Amino acid sequence: MRRKACPTCDGWQDFRPLDDAEKTAVRAEKGDRHYVHDYWRCTAAGCLWYQRWYSRGDGGLLPEKFREEAPPTA
Numbered sequence: 248m249r250r251k252a253c254p255t256c257d258g259w260q261d262f263r264p265l266d267d268a269e270k271t272a273v274r275a276e277k278g279d280r281h282y283v284h285d286y287w288r289c290t291a292a293g294c295l296w297y298q299r300w301y302s303r304g305d306g307g308l309l310p311e312k313f314r315e316e317a318p319p320t321a
């Protein structure tokens with residue numbers, strides 16, 4: 248994972264490349280031929296932001312089902 252500034256978390260977060268399910272979801276929204284292989288997503292709990300590595304302007308929010316809940320605090 249790599250650190251990047253997340254516009255919705257308003258701070259530096261760990262990003263990772265989209266997995267196959269996430270790529271499929273982006274294509275469902277942007278079109279089957281949309282290039283999805285250089286998208287990265289924020290891994291902060293509860294954050295759905297994704298974007299191209301060098302372009303915050305080409306990004307968006309993943310569908311709600313990809314939201315990763317914060318781990319339970321025991």
Ligand SMILES: [Zn+2]
Nearest residue numbers: 253256289294
């Ligand atoms: Zn974020």
